[in-house]
Structure formats: C-alpha cells, structure tokens
Amino acid sequence: MIDIQNVRKSFGDLEVLKGIDLTVERGEVVTVIGGSGSGKSTLLTCINGLEPINGGKITIDGTEVHARSTDLNKLRTKVGIVFQQFNAFPHLTVMENVTLAPRKVLGMGRAEAEAIAEKQLRHVGLADKLSTYPSRLSGGQQQRMAIARALAMSPGYMLFDEVTSALDPQLVGEVLETLKMLAEEGMTMILVTHEMSFARDVSDRVAFFHKGVMAEIGAPDQLFGAPRHPETQAFLSKVR
Ligand code: ADP
Numbered sequence: 001m002i003d004i005q006n007v008r009k010s011f012g013d014l015e016v017l018k019g020i021d022l023t024v025e026r027g028e029v030v031t032v033i034g035g036s037g038s039g040k041s042t043l044l045t046c047i048n049g050l051e052p053i054n055g056g057k058i059t060i061d062g063t064e065v066h067a068r069s070t071d072l073n074k075l076r077t078k079v080g081i082v083f084q085q086f087n088a089f090p091h092l093t094v095m096e097n098v099t100l101a102p103r104k105v106l107g108m109g110r111a112e113a114e115a116i117a118e119k120q121l122r123h124v125g126l127a128d129k130l131s132t133y134p135s136r137l138s139g140g141q142q143q144r145m146a147i148a149r150a151l152a153m154s155p156g157y158m159l160f161d162e163v164t165s166a167l168d169p170q171l172v173g174e175v176l177e178t179l180k181m182l183a184e185e186g187m188t189m190i191l192v193t194h195e196m197s198f199a200r201d202v203s204d205r206v207a208f209f210h211k212g213v214m215a216e217i218g219a220p221d222q223l224f225g226a227p228r229h230p231e232t233q234a235f236l237s238k239v240r
C-alpha cells in the first residue's frame, strides 16, 4: 500500500503541500481533482521520489520513499508514472521504447523483454505498431505506448498525471478506456484528471485538492453528488 502521512513540500518559500494524509490500499483507484496549482502533480512526483519532501513520510509497501537508505531506482520499478506530455524516445521504435527500461534497469535479456513488451502493447491495443516510430503515432497511441512502457516494468502501483489533457478531444476516449481496463484488472492507481465523469465512473475514492490541502476525500457519489467542502462545491460548479 501507499501510505502518505502529513507530507509537506515547498518550492523555496512556496508551500505547495501542506500536510497531506492519504492511504491507498492494494487494488484501490484514487482520483485526485482540483484547480491548477493545487499541488496534484507535486504529490505524484513526491510519491515516486522524483521530488524530495520537507516533512512527513511516504511509505510504499513498507519502504520509506525519502529515507536515505532507500534505493530510488529500485523503488521506481514498483511505481510507474505517466505524465501529460509524451516522453517517448523519437529515434527508437515502439518496441524499443517499451523494452528499454526492462533491459537497462531490470537487466532483462532481449527475448524476454520483447515478449513482455509485446504482451503489454497488445494489452493497450498497439500490437500492430511494434516497429513504428513514435512520431507516426497519434497522441492517443503515444499515451497508450507510454502506459505499456510503464506496465512492462510490472509495477505494483501506477500514477497518472492528466494523461489525456494534451490530447485532441477525439483521442481522449481511447486512453480513458485503457485506464479503465487497468482499474478493472485491479491495478492500484492514483490518477490526476480533469475528466469528471470518468473519475466518477472508475474511482473508489476521489480527493479534492485546494491550495496544497486535501480539502475533501470520499466515495465518488458522495464527493460529486453531495460535496461537503465549499471549495469542492465551487470547483465542481465551475467544471460542470
Ligand atoms: P497542479 O498539478 O495541481 O496544477 P503543481 O503540483 O504542478 O499543481 O504545482 C503546485 C505549485 O507548485 C504551483 O504553484 C507551481 O507553480 C509550483 N511548482 C511546481 N513545480 C515547481 C518547481 N519545480 N519549482 C517551483 N515551483 C513549482
């Protein structure tokens, strides 16, 4: 499980996470919503150790992420992250993009890495794109490749940061379908999204962030149907 306790994070004088508490159990899907600058992305980058924290503690399966003794490279193989902007290697094929980390980080042989990559690419609907270069893929296909690339590491957890926000509207659905499939398979995940109906559909719990504070968290029907915090109400009335 992912256990976040009283996490504080500042950039210089700006405190962007002001004591976040959140526990995500195995198999749970937690969606984070909230306005721009509320700290959503920062939370995800702290969870997989891309950013140091200034207080509190994040523990993943008993390993404290920010402890000096923690091997962050090893930890990151357990926690996949996919961002809004595609970050494929343009000079590598889809297959090469997906096999890169299993080979370099996990030390897997080519045949094994390719078998896993092919399975994951098939899973996200890209079985026919193995030898294609990323520039020849649509934005939706690129994001699905990014998801396959993360899954090829067999992570226990997945973090998704607005993975559909940069896509043309007609490409959003195919990526949301992929996320929904993972959720239904029982993947433990934390998703930041602006897709409210999707969040309501797939989440076990939805957290609303406001100015570095988790103002409210609850089941989707409660949070969307009867939000308690005035800021949640204000936010939802703007996005709907
Ligand atoms: P969100 O994802 O909710 O839009 P972020 O977590 O990206 O919010 O950002 C929260 C705040 O932290 C914002 O004010 C943002 O400008 C600031 N911030 C984010 N990353 C950095 C950084 N690397 N350096 C300085 N300030 C940052």
Ligand code: MG
Residues within 6 Å of the ligand: 040, 041, 042, 161, 162
């Ligand atoms: Mg963000």
